[in-house]
Amino acid sequence: MTPASYAYxxxxxxxxxxxxxxxxxxxxxxHLVAHRDLVAVVGAVPLEEYDADxxxxxxxxxxxxxxxxxxxxxxxxxxxxxxxxxxxxxxTVYRSDxxxxxxxxxxxxxxxxxxxxxxxxxxxxxxxYVEPPPPEPAAPPSATGKDxxxxxxxxxxxxxxxxxxxxxxxxxxxxxxxxxxxxTRHHRPQNPQLSGARGENVLNAAYxxxxxxxxxxAERARSADGAVPGIRVEVTGPWAPYSFAxxxxxxAVR
Amino acid sequence: xxxxxxxxxxAPSVSARGPGSGANLADILERVLDKGVVIxxxxxxxxxxxxLLTIKLRLLVASVDKAKEMGIDxxxxxxxxxxxxxxxxxxxxxxxxxxxxxxxxxxxxAGKETS
Numbered sequence: 036m037t038p039a040s041y042a043y044x045x046x047x048x049x050x051x052x053x054x055x056x057x058x059x060x061x062x063x064x065x066h067l068v069a070h071r072d073l074v075a076v077v078g079a080v081p082l083e084e085y086d087a088d089x090x091x092x093x094x095x096x097x098x099x100x101x102x103x104x105x106x107x108x109x110x111x112x113x114x115x116x117x118x119x120x121x122x123x124x125x126x127t128v129y130r131s132d133x134x135x136x137x138x139x140x141x142x143x144x145x146x147x148x149x150x151x152x153x154x155x156x157x158x159x160x161x162x163x164y165v166e167p168p169p170p171e172p173a174a175p176p177s178a179t180g181k182d183x184x185x186x187x188x189x190x191x192x193x194x195x196x197x198x199x200x201x202x203x204x205x206x207x208x209x210x211x212x213x214x215x216x217x218x219t220r221h222h223r224p225q226n227p228q229l230s231g232a233r234g235e236n237v238l239n240a241a242y243x244x245x246x247x248x249x250x251x252x253a254e255r256a257r258s259a260d261g262a263v264p265g266i267r268v269e270v271t272g273p274w275a276p277y278s279f280a281x282x283x284x285x286x287a288v289r
Numbered sequence: 290x291x292x293x294x295x296x297x298x299x300a301p302s303v304s305a306r307g308p309g310s311g312a313n314l315a316d317i318l319e320r321v322l323d324k325g326v327v328i329x330x331x332x333x334x335x336x337x338x339x340x341l342l343t344i345k346l347r348l349l350v351a352s353v354d355k356a357k358e359m360g361i362d363x364x365x366x367x368x369x370x371x372x373x374x375x376x377x378x379x380x381x382x383x384x385x386x387x388x389x390x391x392x393x394x395x396x397x398x399a400g401k402e403t404s
Contacts, residue, residue: 085332087332087334091334100318108317111321123325124325128332129330129331129332130332142328230314231315280326
């Protein structure tokens with residue numbers, strides 16, 4: 036087997052014993068690759084299973100995708116408990132630990148600046164869901180086409196109304212939370228098929244929050260839940276600052 | 290470090306140490322696939338070039354309406370996902386759609402357990 040180095044995250048001042056027992060993809064233990072005060076958290080993987088073709092094939096299968104995604108996140112999450120952490124995009128693979136050290140060296144200023152920005156801060160996720168309106172009563176079989184169309188129209192209008200109220204509430208919540216946050220990102224709404232969440236996701240935001248105010252932030256966000264009937268607010272976190280670990284080259288993300 | 294204690298805030302909706310293994314797959318995927326630092330690896334794999342990620346996963350992670358806005362419409366012919374595709378009016382509706390969603394979630398859940 037040819038070894039390769041799967042890189043999970045970049046941080047500072049992490050000691051090997053702090054990641055003892057932390058396992059990443061394929062259940063392999065992670066280790067550290069250092070350059071000056073920067074540390075990359077890396078796992079050894081077989082190159083044959085993580086070259087472009089193999090990765091592509093793996094990631095095309097939802098069960099593999101999920102396993103790798105959860106393993107990747109598990110390492111980032113564990114590292115994040117120890118200090119400012121830059122999560123790397125999933126499936127960042129190098130031919131050797133030496134190459135990882137080179138990347139740390141070449142990107143030293145950029146990583147350092149990003150870590151400085153994120154130091155002492157965490158990410159909270161806040162999502163707003165519109166709960167589905169109660170199902171319409173079954174149409175009597177004798178209903179005419181006209182009745183049917185009218186019912187459809189009324190139902191559509193009432194749905195649009197719920198939607199509009201939700202959008203307004205979402206804007207208010209987002210504005211209030213953004214004031215408590217250092218930075219804000221808006222993500223695409225999630226599909227309930229994958230999240231398993233009830234209702235339609237109308238706001239999917241991430242907030243970068245100072246650690247000192249993080250608990251207050253979460254409480255404030257949770258207090259929005261139930262404030263408006265039919266709208267649910269879900270708070271997740273604290274996350275490592277995935278949403279704020281911006282790439283140096285915005286073109287790289289398309 | 291202050292963050293460590295924060296992480297262990299034990300707030301009801303989070304696990305003892307952040308949204309670890311229990312976090313919802315959609316939340317994790319949108320972060321590990323779409324966020325985080327992009328640096329060129331030696332193994333060049335553009336996650337966005339993978340068919341699953343460009344099409345199916347966009348559908349899974351993003352809401353259908355949003356994905357439609359993004360111009361992805363391969364599900365146009367799948368009646369459970371499309372309002373434009375032909376569908377029998379009464380019989381399908383919410384119950385059928387819910388059943389399909391539940392099945393799909395069950396499939397995903399099953400996948401989760403075996404992985």
